[in-house]
Amino acid sequence: MEFLDKLVLPQSAEHLNLLHYISILLLTILIPYLCIILGGVLLSLKYFRKSYTKNEVMFLRYAKDVLQIVSVNNFTALALGILPLFTLILVYAQIFHKTNTLYTSDLFLSFLFVTIGILFIYTFRLTFSLDLILKNIDNNQIPEFSVEDLKKLKSSSAKILPRYGYFGIVFLIVGIWILCGVLAAASNFTHWQPSSFISMIFSIKTLLYLLIFLSFSFVLTSAYILFYIFFWNKEKYNIDNSYREFIINDNSKRFYNYSILIPLLLLFDIYLIPKLNLSGNVFTFSLIILILVLIAISLNYYILHKNKINYSPLVFFFTFLSLFSFVTQKEILIQNATESNALVLSAEYDKILAELKGAGKETVINAAEIYQVKCAACHQFDKKLVGPAHLEVLPKYEGKLNQLVAFIRNPVKVNPAYPPMPNPGLKPNEAEAVAKYLLDEYQKQKK
């Protein structure tokens, strides 16, 4: 992506700050989407398999419901996945401009993998819903399967269909892995840089980010499915008790199993953050993430053991919030780590701006020349012309450069014997130079 580096202009300090806010926004959209699509498709594939190894129709329905819930429609993939990731490339190209890092090309690779993965997944979804057998699943009724249907399912589609799903998952995970690598390297920018792509991918920090991502993926997906079925789209799903119980149990259990991993991983993450960077904001955010996760875990406990399914929006909300705080914390780390590069870029920006304005070409101000052009028509030092002789009026300005500058920039009426002096229209630095010139000449000539 070197061509990007050539296209990018250095940015002002304000603009660079804004870019960090934009990347928080992009990651807040992108990361949860990737979490849910990955977790959901894995879940769907698992139950799709189970449905024919165990001959259980409910599993098939569950696989289909989950897939539909997490993938919503093609537009979501574009708006929440592909576009934010692409924009992130452009944003990082500006933030890391002139740093000799390969983040933009790595991100582009991640973008390719994620896009191909998503394409496979949406093909999986399409073929799934087109599948003849599933036509029976209408009106959310558990379908009656004929022996033939089941045979067909086992032989053909059961083998071909999930293949798209598996391909999708593999590409998606590789894409996410690279993304984790870039974020790990960027948030440790000043302390550690991987020497190669491979060392970035297999560094402890990258693997930790990936693990945190995967845990969040399972946890957020479970919370989202419960939230979607039992709160958001309550009316759409009038489901019977056994299916209901199954969904609640499956999701709240998975939530529990993976959510208890998160605090441990987060503590390890705090441990890995260089001590120098672990100040103020960053530490506070670590605490906030931990607290939010713990709140979500305890709320989920009520769903799992007390059947309080109306807590599902809260569980989802707190899980989402903790993921958001995690993303924000990483972006703060990146912002702190790139502070010195931001200074370099904004200095460069100022230089370019000055050149554009033509200030760079301006030579030293020639006061004598300005005086000849702008003043000499009305003034002489020892003779009165249109205006008074300088030797007469300058004594009162001795040692009062600022007052003289002020008069030259904005002449006021002084002596009724003269007409008023028109404004010569000098720039501040020109006026100052001329004023100095006048006072210098005056010192020389008064002797």
Ligand code: HEC
């Ligand atoms: C169009 C004619 C004209 C030009 C051009 C002009 N002046 Fe004057 N200047 C005057 C007149 C008339 C006065 C007297 C104004 C008054 O006493 O109210 C004056 C007054 C002054 C005074 C005395 C102010 C005081 O406090 O008594 C200074 C100093 C002066 N001019 C400097 C300059 C300089 C420097 C320039 C060029 C950048 C300049 N003038 C250009 C007409 C001119």
